[in-house]
Amino acid sequence: MKSRLVLAIVLLASIAASSQTVTVNYKVFNGAPGEVLAPFSIFQGTPGKNIILGAPKQILVQDPANPTKPKTYTFLFWVVPGPPLANGWFASGGPTTNTEVAFKVPSGGAHTSAWYELVGPCSAPPCESIFAFSEDDDKRMSGTPIASVTPSGLWNPNQTPNYVNESNTNPVVITAKPSMESKKFHLWLQFSTAAISGNTLTVPVKQTTVAIAFYHTYNPPPPPCQQWAKAILDAEVEIGNALSKQPPDLQGLAYAQEDLATAKAGYDACLKNPKSSPVPKVP
DSSP, X not given: OHHHHHXXXXXXXXXXXXXXXXXXXXXXXXXXXXXXXXXXXXEEEOTTSEEEEEOOSEEEEOOTTOTTSOEEEEEEEEEOOOOXXXXXXXXXXXXXXXXXXXXXXXXXXXXXXXXXXXXXOOSSSSOOOEEEEETTTTEEESSOOEEEEESTTSBOTTOSSOOBOOOSSSOEEEEEOSEETTEEEEEEEESSSOEEETTEEEEOTTOOOOEEEEEEOOOOOOHHHHHHHHHHHHHHHHHHHHHHSSSOOHHHHHHXXXXXXXXXXXXXXXXXXXXXXXXXXXX
């Protein structure tokens, strides 16, 4: 009985050490600073295991000024942790306009956010329609992401609010800036019928668009360190596999935790001196 109790304590301690916190916020785009919608969720996830989150398409909120007519917020996009790249480093997660997202739980936990917009007409047309968003800071960026607009004459970079006029004769090509606030352009999300190719957004004739340009910091480690980064990911997946078995594979868990510690130590050493870093031998 005593040995079983010790085994149970070891197992619980391993699970507690391995599980990580995942938070979910519903935030308001163009809302007040820090404005969020209910509910706020927090739960535990196993590193390396998939998490699937679903966001409601609309959220209704009681309006004290008009009790018979609640405010309607409609879903825009998710920002979540990203998948590993082929070279072993990690991509920025999301953003995506899909209401359902899946991602692997990182070793340090994760903060996720679903962004919503209050439904209603623009209070003073013409209204701003092209926005910039920082994935690193999980918030809208100040300033315009627009580098140029073709044909000319449809956009004034000094106007407030910042918007692009439609064209009656030609498609309108909007090119995003390659970087903002030391962050690199990642992708466009558009909420109309515009076509996206790289950092360009093409709006059809006689149409306007609402679009968001996303920026993030992407500094992959030197090539030798990418192998250590992949070793970290592989070890986290093995930890998740060991814990998911019934009963849990305690021996496999111990090996995977050793591999994770080795990989993290190797990665840290590699960042300090990439040239002297050995090739990782952990799975």
